[in-house]
Amino acid sequence: MRYLPLTPAERSEMLTVIGAATIDDLFADVPAEARLPGPVPGLPNHASEMAVERHMSALAAQNLSAGTAPFFLGAGAYRHHIPASVDHLIQRGEFLTAYTPYQPEIAQGTLQVLFEFQTQVARLFGTEVANASMYDGSTACWEAVAMAGRITRRRKVVLCGGLHPHYGATIETMAKFTGDQIERQVPVLTAEPDHGALIAAIDGETSCVVVQYPDILGRIPDLPAIAAAAQAHGALLIAVVTEPVALGLIEAPGKLGADIVVGEGQSLSVGLQFGGPYLGLFGCREKFVRQMPGRLCGQTVDADGRRGFVLTLSTREQHIRREKATSNICTNAGLCALAFSIHMTLLGGEGLARLARVNHDRARQTAEALSAVGGVEVLNSAFVNEFTVLLRRDAREVVRELADYGVLGGVSLGRLYPDRPELGHALLVTATETTTDQDIHALAAILGEVLANAHEGSPT
Structure with a gap:
């Protein structure tokens, strides 16, 4: 039986209130060529559960997967490699069911895990503070750009040529709605990154410079030189880490002058999983903490002097500030953050x-x-x-x-x-x-x- 929660009259009334003529008007931002005029071609209108399972299994068998x-x-x-203990621990009931605490102080175990996770990310990135996780690396990168705009009150963003193109595309997509001017460079096939053009693009109107570390070609950029150039013009340096394992061998970007460090935590116990869910990492200088998106868990003591954990900052989120929120982030990737934290603890x-x-x-x-x-x-x-x-x-x-x-x-x-x-x-x-x-x-x-x-x- 189909689930139809609204009658045609109710739909019509809702469209009238918001000033839309049809439901299709709600998808005006989706290009017409990306929208289907009807059902997906080639798919039957209905099929039995067993038939669908057989068909999907046959399609899956055509994959050449990472482990084979x-x-x-x-x-x-x-x-x-993901240790077996990680999967065992994240499936414990007290972890698996605690998605994100909207009445946070009653979920002390979840808050403690997130507090430990924040500590690990801050130490990994070399930053003074880190939040309780974000959706993934690319959206965390955009949030860093938006945060830099709030701090500097500028709108020019310079993206290094070595930034992953998907991260650059995410920034450009979101910037359409904020008015940020994106200056995006492309990689040049040289043994070492040439930062001359990047540094030359920084001026008094620049909000931030976004540099991947290591970059999309695997090269190691000179973060201190770029940080000095950004600082000379009052801009912020955002370092992007897509492979956190690399930070076990090279210096943490926060110690090399990066003001904000973001990244993807998938490498450590999240798995490939055909593209998601993944885990966004976010750290910054403490003086910028009130502009940081997402959630921040803190440690305190209760009335009896016992150690306890609280949700220290979350006022930027949609569930509290709604249309006044400065961030699109309204939850944290709790289970993925837990897996990351367990793996980091084991290592x-x-x-x-x-x-x-x-x-x-x-x-x-x-x-x-x-x-x-x-x-x-x-x-x-x-x-x-x-x-x-x-x-x-x-x-x-x-x-x-x-x-x-x-x-x-x-x-x-x-x-x-x-x-x-x-x-x-x-x-x-x-x-x-x-x-x-x-x-x-x-x-x-x-x-x-x-x-x-x-x-x-x-x-x-």
């Missing part, structure tokens, strides 16, 4: 450093193997667990052919930047602690075969 093939994909979503500081070194060693071995393949050039002079190689063929075609051989060989820059043909031969390769010697050998051998076959068959 040599896997070298990254670009903001990483495959790491500890020394464990995270060891994990980062293993990742780097695996990536270095992969880079050495690929550099010996004809038609492959390793671009980076420095990297953690992600680097870029230049191929003599279009990387998108190579990725597809590698997949036909059962190898997920990397992310083509041409797919991330379809309008930048000069990036078409670049391939982003990632290795983690899950990468084996056999995986590296398979990638190098099959990539060599793919490139050699194409070379032999090409007219010269």
